[in-house]
Amino acid sequence: MQIAKSWRRQPSNLRLEGTRCTGCGQLEFPTVIRCAQCGEIEFETYQFAGKGKVIVASTVYEATRDFGEHVPYCAAIIELEEGIHLATMITDVDPADVTVGMEVEMVTRRIAAQGDNGPILYAYKFAPQLQIL
């Protein structure tokens, strides 16, 4: 993860910002340059609420480079409240306890580091929604 690339992706990675098409209203995450639905090229920034539910989850034991420190971790597809499907890690919970339909919310966490001296990427993961007592 080069520094410029990480910086460029900050709005989506740290604030869950995507786009809303000014032509047809289609929501996209992360941002798009041209609307695949209507062809519009003008967009408004749209900040997703950061809440959703788990559609499917897997406990990962063999990771790609830079992700070995997280093993075992939960990889999942979630559905955001706005209807977008997202591939993400589920954190702050034992991977074995993640269930289909579990309500989750965005948190910012360390994703990966490029070697011992390289930049550290922080971005979204999702954690079980906190219950207000």
Added chain:
Amino acid sequence: MKIEIAGVGTTKSAEKWELGLLDIAIKAAGKALKDAGSVTPDAVIVANALGGALGDQQNLALHVAGGLGYSHAETYSVCCDEASGGAAVRLASALIRSGMHDTVLVVGAEKTSDALPDMLETVRSAGLDAAREASFGFSPTIAGALGMQHYLSTYHLDKEAFYHIARIAHQHGSTNRNAIFPWALDRKQYLKSPIVATPLSVCDNAPPCDGAAAAILKKGSVQTSNVCILGSANTSDRKGIVFPITSLQLPAATQSATMALKEAGSQLSDMSLMELHDANTFLAALSIEAVGLAQPGKALERAQTDDFLLTGTMPLWTFGGHKSRGLAPGASGMYQLVEAVLELRGDAGENQITNANKALVQCLGSFGAQAVTHVLG
């Protein structure tokens, strides 16, 4: 215009410590040229998915042509993830159909054993959505695990149901001397194999290997006895792993197969065999359903029967598929094509099926977002 496949050649799928990427590409090319007799290609196209990202030779086709001693050949290197082989063949066909060239050498080559497993999986992941998936630790294997989990829960199946996909491939690969894992796989081995990402285990994944496969394509003559390309299609659909996992569908694979069959003037039932993409058992099951060999959710049920065996009604992965022969990503589509040609020529040895007339060959790139299909006969 007919496109003939005048010669084919492969290297054994293995960890070839003594040979580099360029070496194995030239070795397979040399075998195909020898098989074709005295031909000099006008163009050389090389399919390779990972070489550049692994720090290996780039602009590979130029260097293969040079290694073969061709100083005036037109060269192209094709990089379409695990659909590279099929895409290279389609590009070669286009060059011939357009009248630009009469004879084209197509080589698929991949060198995976120079990289450590985690690095290899990282580079393979670059074929997914780099910003949303690969950079968040998702890989084709993890995607396969999520897909498998969703498939099992949607259709109320046990993980053991996927065993039959691996069983068929290994049964066929057990008599393929070019396979990296040429042995039968029993149920106990499958169920005991280590989990990579739940519920997907080592035995669900095709093993990466070094390998190259090549074919000589030429403008067809009316009376040719060579195997010909009857139809082909290269289609794409929504990128990313989310759609195939959540929908359990591969629209690109369906459309690509439909278009290729239409161009060939053939029906699915006309096929004598099929080579489908089995980089993992989940993609294999979806491919079976996508081309129309089973209704949604029924691929594994059909795999339990003898239908897909060499003696069955629709043999699949007749040389062991990627699962047993090995997965050389950028070359995988070329292996499929060469193996289908050997079947249709009657040169498949112990893996020969009876009455082989037509074959459908399909490779997938970027977890099914791209599909290239060829119908041969």
